[in-house]
Amino acid sequence: MNDEPALRRELALTLLGDLDNLIERLADDICAHSSRYASGTPVTHEDLHRTLRGNMEIALREFGRIPDGERLFEAVAAENGRLRAEQDMPLATVLQAYRRGGRVLWQAMADWMRDRSPDQQHMVGDMAGAVWETIDRFSSAMADAYRLRMLELQHREASRRGALFEALLDGRAGDPAVAGAAATALGVPRQDRYAVVVIAQDAHDAVSPPDPAPALEGWGLWSFWRPRADTVAGLVRLRAADPAELAEALRGQRVGRAGISPPFGELAAAAQGLRLAQRALDTLPPRSGEVASLDDRLVHAALGAEPEIAERLTVRYLDGVLDSGAERDVLLGTLRTWLDSGCSASGTAARMFCHRNTILNRIGRVAELTGWPADSGEARLGWALALRALELDH
Numbered sequence: 001m002n003d004e005p006a007l008r009r010e011l012a013l014t015l016l017g018d019l020d021n022l023i024e025r026l027a028d029d030i031c032a033h034s035s036r037y038a039s040g041t042p043v044t045h046e047d048l049h050r051t052l053r054g055n056m057e058i059a060l061r062e063f064g065r066i067p068d069g070e071r072l073f074e075a076v077a078a079e080n081g082r083l084r085a086e087q088d089m090p091l092a093t094v095l096q097a098y099r100r101g102g103r104v105l106w107q108a109m110a111d112w113m114r115d116r117s118p119d120q121q122h123m124v125g126d127m128a129g130a131v132w133e134t135i136d137r138f139s140s141a142m143a144d145a146y147r148l149r150m151l152e153l154q155h156r157e158a159s160r161r162g163a164l165f166e167a168l169l170d171g172r173a174g175d176p177a178v179a180g181a182a183a184t185a186l187g188v189p190r191q192d193r194y195a196v197v198v199i200a201q202d203a204h205d206a207v208s209p210p211d212p213a214p215a216l217e218g219w220g221l222w223s224f225w226r227p228r229a230d231t232v233a234g235l236v237r238l239r240a241a242d243p244a245e246l247a248e249a250l251r252g253q254r255v256g257r258a259g260i261s262p263p264f265g266e267l268a269a270a271a272q273g274l275r276l277a278q279r280a281l282d283t284l285p286p287r288s289g290e291v292a293s294l295d296d297r298l299v300h301a302a303l304g305a306e307p308e309i310a311e312r313l314t315v316r317y318l319d320g321v322l323d324s325g326a327e328r329d330v331l332l333g334t335l336r337t338w339l340d341s342g343c344s345a346s347g348t349a350a351r352m353f354c355h356r357n358t359i360l361n362r363i364g365r366v367a368e369l370t371g372w373p374a375d376s377g378e379a380r381l382g383w384a385l386a387l388r389a390l391e392l393d394h
């Protein structure tokens with residue numbers, strides 16, 4: 001006759017009757033093997049004892065098949081898992097505590113079994129399997145609930161961080177409460193050295209928006225990114241870095257066309273940073289893949305803000321060259337290089353790999369077609385501005 005069910009019930013009732021001592025042994029063993037539990041943070045010692053009592057009572061009732069009409073086995077395990085997730089206790093640490101609990105429980109059962117008859121002691125193997133099956137079921141239900149709750153918490157936190165980031169970009173950080181909440185959620189100080197980056201999602205780009213954060217971390221740059229309409233906006237903590245380093249890092253990741261704001265010192269200025277980064281982006285040709293900071297494109301940004309003025313500049317200073325047919329591209333290229341070389345014919349010739357007299361002839365031809373003398377300061381300024389206005393004519 002198999003009296004294992006009766007023996008299991010007797011064993012469970014015996015241990016339930018001495019539950020206080022068993023809980024103390026459990027708590028001491030868990031704290032001896034986990035500095036997190038021993039510290040009392042985030043799980044207090046009172047919380048640990050209370051949870052152990054509930055877990056052990058339900059586990060012993062399950063093992064002994066003693067009905068408990070008030071609580072279900074899986075429900076208690078799931079409640080524990082959700083609680084530890086909310087306390088941000090590492091799942092590995094919690095599972096280790098469950099394993100330690102299983103060892104202590106089995107030791108208490110083995111001690112009790114030593115005083116049983118030889119026939120009953122033959123059931124030790126089956127009893128051990130039942131104990132660990134109970135512990136495994138409890139651990140599995142707890143871990144499933146833990147992971148689900150952690151996903152919920154992470155989604156909630158991500159949504160909160162995203163909402164506060166949008167508040168920064170929308171200009172609501174003038175409210176100190178909003179700025180403080182955003183700084184806390186993002187994990188950065190309210191005052192530091194920041195820049196905003198706007199990355200265009202051009203039609204040919206990948207469907208998924210870029211996430212430069214991991215690569216920028218390699219440069220020692222913290223960042224936070226969010227999609228916005230046809231762009232991706234990012235807040236970058238520059239610290240001692242400058243926008244040129246940031247631009248180089250972004251180019252290395254091939255994020256596509258991107259504009260970078262000038263540095264600013266407070267999160268409250270992020271909305272202005274967004275506007276200026278967008279201005280820098282607007283100066284770059286679509287699908288060019290270029291990355292530029294506003295300070296490197298100030299003339300382009302100023303001209304882009306006044307398209308009628310930009311158009312008049314090209315007409316007034318370059319109209320004849322633009323209508324010169326086959327000469328156009330050579331003359332424009334030579335003029336651009338000549339201006340960038342400080343209006344030096346020799347310097348331009350070296351850069352373009354041609355004779356100095358060739359440069360002089362071409363600049364003379366520009367002067368002839370435009371009606372402006374090459375030695376005129378106004379002509380040189382007008383030509384330089386008109387050439388940049390042409391770059392905006394996408």
